[in-house]
Amino acid sequence: MNEAMRPGDWVLLSYRLPREPSSPRIAVWRKLKRLGVAQISDGLVALPADARTREHLEWMADEVQDGGGTAGIWIARPAALAQERELAAAMAEARAAEYRAVLETAAAAAGLPEGERAAAVRRLRSELQRIGRRDYFPPPEREQARRAVAALSGTSEEARA
Amino acid sequence: MRWATRANLHIDRAACVWLIKRAIDPDAEFVFVADPAHVPADATAFDMRGVDLGHQGGDCSFETILRRYEITDPVLWRIAETVHEADLDDERFDVPEAHGIDIALRAMSMVCDDEQTIAHTRPLFDGLYEYYRRAALLGREPA
Numbered sequence: 369m370n371e372a373m374r375p376g377d378w379v380l381l382s383y384r385l386p387r388e389p390s391s392p393r394i395a396v397w398r399k400l401k402r403l404g405v406a407q408i409s410d411g412l413v414a415l416p417a418d419a420r421t422r423e424h425l426e427w428m429a430d431e432v433q434d435g436g437g438t439a440g441i442w443i444a445r446p447a448a449l450a451q452e453r454e455l456a457a458a459m460a461e462a463r464a465a466e467y468r469a470v471l472e473t474a475a476a477a478a479g480l481p482e483g484e485r486a487a488a489v490r491r492l493r494s495e496l497q498r499i500g501r502r503d504y505f506p507p508p509e510r511e512q513a514r515r516a517v518a519a520l521s522g523t524s525e526e527a528r529a
Numbered sequence: 530m531r532w533a534t535r536a537n538l539h540i541d542r543a544a545c546v547w548l549i550k551r552a553i554d555p556d557a558e559f560v561f562v563a564d565p566a567h568v569p570a571d572a573t574a575f576d577m578r579g580v581d582l583g584h585q586g587g588d589c590s591f592e593t594i595l596r597r598y599e600i601t602d603p604v605l606w607r608i609a610e611t612v613h614e615a616d617l618d619d620e621r622f623d624v625p626e627a628h629g630i631d632i633a634l635r636a637m638s639m640v641c642d643d644e645q646t647i648a649h650t651r652p653l654f655d656g657l658y659e660y661y662r663r664a665a666l667l668g669r670e671p672a
Contacts, residue, residue, distance in 0.1 A: 402619070419537050420635075427584045497628075501618065 375445050375452040377417040381425040384411055385437035392435025399428060404463065404502025406455045414455065416504050417443055460505040467509035470495055474516040489521040530554050533572035536561040538646045540634045541616040542576045544591045544608070546647050547654040549575075552600055561643050589616045607661040608654065 381400075385393045403424055405413035415421040422441070429439035446452040470492055477488035496517060503510060532549055534542050538561075549557050560572055568574045575582035576590035585593045591612040595605060614620070614627035615634070633653075638646055663671035 399619075420539070423539070426578045430578050430584060433579075 373449065375447070375449055378414045378444050378446070378452075378455075379417040379422045379425050380408070380412060380414045380442040380444050381405075381428055381432075381439060382412050382442065383429065383432045383437055383439040385432055385435055392431075392437070396428065396432055396435065399431070402502065403428075404459065404504065406459050408455070414444075456505045460507040463499060463503045463505075464507040464509040466499045467507065467513040470499070470513040471509070471516050474513070474520050477520060485520065489517060492517045492520070530556070531558050531560060531569060531572040533560040533562055533568040533574045534576045536563050536643060538634075538638055538643050539616070540631050541589050541591055541612055543634060543646055543650045544612045544654060545575055545582075545594055547651060548591060548594055548605065550651075551654075552602070552605065553594075553598055559647070587619075587621070589613045591616075604658055604662045604665065607665070608657055611657065 383396070385396060387393070400413055403415065403421075405415055405425075407413055413425075415425060422443075426441055429441050432439035446455065473488070474492055477485055477492075480488060496513060500510070532546075532554070534545070538546070546557075546559055560569060562568055565574070565577050565579060568577070573582070574580040575594065577583060582594055582597060583590050585596075588596070589609075589612055592609045594600075595609055610622040611624050611627050611630060614622050614624040615631035618628070618631075630653075634646075634650070637649060641649060660671060
């Protein structure tokens with residue numbers, strides 16, 4: 369079978385945290401969100417496996433344990449391609465929503481005075497970088513958002529080429 | 530003394546290796562293992578799950594080692610900010626160069642084994658130390 373036609377490896381974090389105190393739960397939830405994990409079910413999240421994503425989730429497992437919970441790290445492969453595509457599509461859609469927010473902010477900033485617009489460009493560039501780091505299956509919105517921010521800063525693709 | 534960490538060095542582990550040799554144990558020997566269970570009994574493990582010298586309370590392993598060994602050198606703590614942002618990228622510190630240094634390390638680890646990465650990153654971290662030291666003295670970016 370063609371290598372590309374087989375589901376890839378995913379790294380999974382299974383975890384349970386006590387309901388109280390709530391601060392470790394919230395801290396873990398925020399960090400997982402920042403990593404862009406796919407939520408498979410309650411207490412089970414996944415990222416495409418590589419050395420880096422595995423390390424990130426391993427540290428999260430430690431943090432869960434430090435917060436009085438239990439956690440495990442698993443390397444797993446979806447049994448069917450369709451299941452992997454579903455996972456990837458959900459992750460891509462989550463990122464697409466973030467890129468759409470960038471597009472909206474960029475559109476709103478177009479009418480601002482020069483100084484405020486430049487500040488908006490800086491913020492949006494950082495935001496694009498943040499989203500990009502957790503974007504494992506880039507949706508078409510990524511390119512649109514990138515172009516919108518470039519247009520807002522007055523540096524068109526042609527000008528840079 | 531023997532020290533052990535996970536194989537496949539990235540920014541935090543490479544920086545810890547440099548830090549241990551420079552500030553804690555000049556004769557340090559390093560063992561790289563694939564699984565925490567393979568850490569030799571006589572070795573001090575760092576930057577691995579479940580060991581003391583790992584990520585603690587939002588700190589990366591480099592910061593944890595500085596704390597545990599009560600190292601107060603402000604230049605090493607400045608390097609710690611860079612390592613923290615390159616590794617964790619949580620915007621606790623404002624270090625624009627961290628992303629570039631992270632990419633440089635990841636790129637190097639694609640074509641170098643761990644021994645080579647250690648050898649090549651030593652002058653990088655020595656240089657960063659000198660750079661941040663001069664920056665602190667001058668109060669601006671050194672030439």
